[in-house]
Amino acid sequence: xxxxxxxxxxxxxxxxxxxxxxxxxxxxxxxxxxxxxxxxxxxxxxxxxxxxxxxxxxxxxxxxxxxxxxxxxxxxxxxxxxxxxxxxxxxxxxxxxxxxxxxxxxxxxxxxxxxxxxxxxxxxxxxxxxxxxxxxxxxxxxxxxxxxxxxxxxxxxxxxxxxxxxxxxxxxxxxxxxxxxxxxxxxxxxxxxxxxxxxxxxxxxxxxxxxxxxxxxxxxxxxxxxxxxxxxxxxxxxxxxxxxxxxxxxxxxxxxxxxxxxxxxxxxxxxxxxxxxxxxxxx
Amino acid sequence: xxxxxxxxxxxxxxxxxxxxxxxxxxxxxxxxxxxxxxxxxxxxxxxxxxxxxxxxxxxxxxxxxxxxxxxxxxxxxxxxxxxxxxxxxxxxxxxxxxxxxxxxxxxxxxxxxxxxxxxxxxxxxxxxxxxxxxxxxxxxxxxxxxxxxxxxxxxxxxxxxxxxxxxxxxxxxxxxxxxxxxxxxxxxxxxxxxxxxxxxxxxxxxxxxxxxxxxxxxxxxxxxxxxxxxxxxxxxxxxxxxxxxxxxxxxxxxxxxxxxxxxxxxxxxxxxxxxxxxxxxxxxxxxxxxxxxxxxxxxxxxxxxxxxxxxxxxxxxxxxxxxxxxxxxxxxxxxxxxxxxxxxxxxxxxxxxxxxxxxxxxxxxxxxxxxxxxxxxxxxxxxxxxxxxxxxxxxxxxxxxxxxxxxxxxxxxxxxxxxxxxxxxxxxxxxxxxxxxxxxxxxxxxxxxxxxxxxxxxxxxxxxxxxxxxxxxxxxxxxxxxxxxxxxxxxxxxxxxxxxxxxxxxxxxxxxxxxxxxxxxxxxxxxxxxxxxxxxxxxxxxxxxxxxxxxxxxxxxxxxxxxxxxxx
Ligand SMILES: Cc1ncc(C[n+]2csc(CCOP(=O)(O)OP(=O)(O)O)c2C)c(N)n1
Ligand code: SF4
Numbered sequence: 099x100x101x102x103x104x105x106x107x108x109x110x111x112x113x114x115x116x117x118x119x120x121x122x123x124x125x126x127x128x129x130x131x132x133x134x135x136x137x138x139x140x141x142x143x144x145x146x147x148x149x150x151x152x153x154x155x156x157x158x159x160x161x162x163x164x165x166x167x168x169x170x171x172x173x174x175x176x177x178x179x180x181x182x183x184x185x186x187x188x189x190x191x192x193x194x195x196x197x198x199x200x201x202x203x204x205x206x207x208x209x210x211x212x213x214x215x216x217x218x219x220x221x222x223x224x225x226x227x228x229x230x231x232x233x234x235x236x237x238x239x240x241x242x243x244x245x246x247x248x249x250x251x252x253x254x255x256x257x258x259x260x261x262x263x264x265x266x267x268x269x270x271x272x273x274x275x276x277x278x279x280x281x282x283x284x285x286x287x288x289x290x291x292x293x294x295x296x297x298x299x300x301x302x303x304x305x306x307x308x309x310x311x312x313x314x315x316x317x318x319x320x321x322x323x324x325x326x327x328x329x330x331x332x333x334x335x336x337x338x339x340x341x342x343x344x345x346x347x348x349x350x351x352x353x354x355x356x357x358x359x360x361x362x363x364x365x366x367x368x369x370x371x372x373x374x375x376x377x378x379x380x381x
Numbered sequence: 382x383x384x385x386x387x388x389x390x391x392x393x394x395x396x397x398x399x400x401x402x403x404x405x406x407x408x409x410x411x412x413x414x415x416x417x418x419x420x421x422x423x424x425x426x427x428x429x430x431x432x433x434x435x436x437x438x439x440x441x442x443x444x445x446x447x448x449x450x451x452x453x454x455x456x457x458x459x460x461x462x463x464x465x466x467x468x469x470x471x472x473x474x475x476x477x478x479x480x481x482x483x484x485x486x487x488x489x490x491x492x493x494x495x496x497x498x499x500x501x502x503x504x505x506x507x508x509x510x511x512x513x514x515x516x517x518x519x520x521x522x523x524x525x526x527x528x529x530x531x532x533x534x535x536x537x538x539x540x541x542x543x544x545x546x547x548x549x550x551x552x553x554x555x556x557x558x559x560x561x562x563x564x565x566x567x568x569x570x571x572x573x574x575x576x577x578x579x580x581x582x583x584x585x586x587x588x589x590x591x592x593x594x595x596x597x598x599x600x601x602x603x604x605x606x607x608x609x610x611x612x613x614x615x616x617x618x619x620x621x622x623x624x625x626x627x628x629x630x631x632x633x634x635x636x637x638x639x640x641x642x643x644x645x646x647x648x649x650x651x652x653x654x655x656x657x658x659x660x661x662x663x664x665x666x667x668x669x670x671x672x673x674x675x676x677x678x679x680x681x682x683x684x685x686x687x688x689x690x691x692x693x694x695x696x697x698x699x700x701x702x703x704x705x706x707x708x709x710x711x712x713x714x715x716x717x718x719x720x721x722x723x724x725x726x727x728x729x730x731x732x733x734x735x736x737x738x739x740x741x742x743x744x745x746x747x748x749x750x751x752x753x754x755x756x757x758x759x760x761x762x763x764x765x766x767x768x769x770x771x772x773x774x775x776x777x778x779x780x781x782x783x784x785x786x787x788x789x790x791x792x793x794x795x796x797x798x799x800x801x802x803x804x805x806x807x808x809x810x811x812x813x814x815x816x817x818x819x820x821x822x823x824x825x826x827x828x829x830x831x832x833x834x835x836x837x838x839x840x841x842x843x844x845x846x847x848x849x850x851x852x853x854x855x856x857x858x859x860x861x862x863x864x865x866x867x868x869x870x871x872x873x874x875x876x877x878x879x880x881x882x883x884x885x886x887x888x889x890x891x892x893x894x895x896x897x898x899x900x901x902x903x904x905x906x907x908x909x910x911x912x913x914x915x916x917x918x919x920x921x922x923x924x925x926x927x928x929x930x931x932x933x934x935x936x937x938x939x940x941x942x943x944x945x946x947x948x949x
Pocket of ligand 2: 111115116117118147221222295296297299
């Protein structure tokens with residue numbers, strides 16, 4: 099039996115009280131709930147405070163470049179479809195620097211999980227606005243308040259028809275663990291955008307603020323209804339819905355490659371006969 | 382120079398000149414001749430002025446030629462542009478309506494031979510007859526191209542082929558172009574540089590390829606994709622070049638020997654990923670097909686202007702290897718070697734090619750597939766202790782590489798400076814130890830360096846130094862000078878980094894005059910040799926107008942270049 103202890107305990111470089119702690123604990127619980135052992139899991143991250151998460155538990159880890167967790171995660175999954183691949187980073191990393199990769203990943207639908215720690219600010223570089231910062235959010239770099247419109251990753255993903263879109267909150271760790279487990283078990287690219295208080299740089303979206311605004315979706319909410327999911331995804335302000343907002347079954351990207359039915363590419367023989375025949379074609 | 386015929390087919394994009402050119406080249410190879418095929422085209426899909434050039438005869442040929450013996454003009458513009466290159470005895474095959482009135486003109490009533498979309502087939506029939514190729518050889522080439530899939534089209538094409546063949550038999554005679562040679566083996570592959578790279582990669586054990594389209598690299602990947610299913614190779618067109626290289630790194634980390642292919646502008650975006658591969662010690666093969674820059678430059682033209690860029694791309698300091706094939710055979714063999722070196726050194730490795738090499742084709746003897754030994758990623762875990770240390774400090778700088786998910790060992794890789802376990806470290810001692818560990822891999826790379834090849838004697842009056850695709854034109858220029866009784870040799874580098882001066886310094890020192898021939902304006906390789914070997918070359922022949930070197934260009938430049946004293 100796998101237990102949370104198998105995933106270890108490490109000292110972190112996070113500020114006391116940071117929402118990242120809740121997310122880390124929920125992730126470990128979800129992995130255990132999915133019955134996964136550390137060596138079956140690959141965590142891929144970019145750069146930022148959130149992106150350090152993979153270093154704080156036991157698993158295979160590829161901690162890459164800022165914004166680039168998704169292409170690395172996709173490449174790894176395509177090389178070894180038996181790995182459970184989770185890409186994990188902050189909102190700046192996923193939606194800012196990695197915006198193009200984010201959109202492309204949702205369109206491909208490789209079987210992987212995206213966990214975005216959405217603190218609505220750049221933490222590691224000390225408090226600049228991120229794509230999800232509220233319009234008007236004042237920082238040293240945006241002294242007149244962030245001017246650009248706020249990016250709503252959940253709405254974008256639902257509109258694009260991504261196959262699994264959820265929103266969680268670091269302050270509700272049990273609920274979040276459930277969402278992450280569902281995302282891991284989903285066949286396809288699953289996004290969990292996780293609202294994460296940053297106690298050092300985001301004085302707007304605090305624990306109290308989230309407590310006042312968030313609600314969990316009702317039991318009878320049907321995530322398969324696309325029109326309703328769009329409306330739900332756009333709801334962000336006075337009330338913020340948490341839960342699986344949209345879900346559908348969709349063919350997997352990797353299914354188009356028959357070779358991946360045979361498991362990991364590593365160790366698969368190179369066919370000399372195939373090669374010989376190919377060469378004959380150029381005669 | 383061996384006697385040969387230079388045939389040039391010119392017309393607009395979309396007129397099917399590549400099809401005639403390819404079919405004719407195939408038929409010639411099967412008939413036992415040597416060919417050298419090159420292409421020139423504009424960055425557009427229809428219109429523009431494109432040419433397909435074939436040198437044919439006994440060979441061997443390694444480069445294009447400028448003067449033309451037979452010109453096939455599919456439009457009037459071709460006549461205007463190329464009339465100045467026609468040899469004294471040249472034949473000009475053109476539609477009667479172009480009425481060029483030049484000596485040697487064969488006015489062909491194309492309209493009578495077939496519908497406009499089959500004029501290319503008509504031209505093939507004419508050329509086949511003029512060159513006295515067996516009709517069956519031409520027909521077989523057409524049949525192979527159209528396949529069994531389009532029976533009606535094949536019938537139509539056969540009709541036009543026969544009609545034009547008969548027209549030539551009745552109207553063209555005594556032109557004096559007699560093909561010599563024709564004794565070479567028929568079972569040779571007709572390959573261009575990019576096809577050879579793709580085949581080399583597959584033979585070398587490539588399992589994953591990601592790309593973002595950019596001329597002239599795209600055709601490497603397109604060729605791979607044709608064979609991907611047979612070879613169990615996974616591929617993806619990424620959202621951009623940044624995505625492409627990161628995907629390849631991810632796939633390689635998880636155990637698939639991987640490559641990306643791009644050109645200068647795309648490679649600029651990949652620079653960040655090169656550094657990532659170096660820091661995480663993930664093997665990846667990066668093919669950079671050069672074209673003139675800066676920025677978008679001349680998309681369909683050639684240059685050797687990215688040597689310094691590839692040499693320095695990526696932030697920080699780390700070892701790398703750069704291969705620069707000079708021939709079609711070498712594209713095949715070096716790609717295999719490059720994949721293996723990437724794996725053995727756990728580093729980014731480069732293949733530096735260019736549009737000229739990418740698009741020029743030659744027949745090559747069937748490669749021995751039994752001789753290739755595909756790379757195998759990682760090692761067996763055996764009784765490797767747990768916790769496993771991905772970055773264990775070792776004497777030669779290579780840490781034993783396990784693959785994630787294939788054992789109970791956990792593999793941790795990091796782009797931050799890291800300790801032996803792979804975890805982030807800001808400790809200065811760890812930094813020094815890891816830096817030195819990575820740099821120790823340079824010695825491994827040096828042990829495997831492909832030595833430059835000397836063609837000719839040591840100690841000649843003139844020595845042409847060259848790298849990558851300049852090899853062919855330089856060989857021909859040197860042969861031509863030797864034919865005039867001059868003392869000439871050439872030294873070709875098919876690996877341009879790392880350099881190992883003891884492999885070549887005495888050859889440079891023994892020569893009278895050393896002339897560096899390279900396709901860039903500032904003499905990047907000459908400077909590199911100066912920096913690494915302390916040797917200053919006397920002279921330099923540069924080309925940066927977007928066109929490939931030819932023997933003629935080199936010979937003409939040799940007469941006009943002045944000696945460069947110190948420095949460049
Ligand atoms: C290419 C690149 N650009 C910029 C940075 C600097 N940088 C590091 S983390 C970061 C922002 C992190 O914000 P976010 O992804 O929201 O994560 P958080 O720290 O808030 O968890 C930036 C800009 C970098 N490391 N690499
Ligand atoms: S800066 Fe913010 S996000 Fe980063 S650790 Fe501190 S509280 Fe958490």
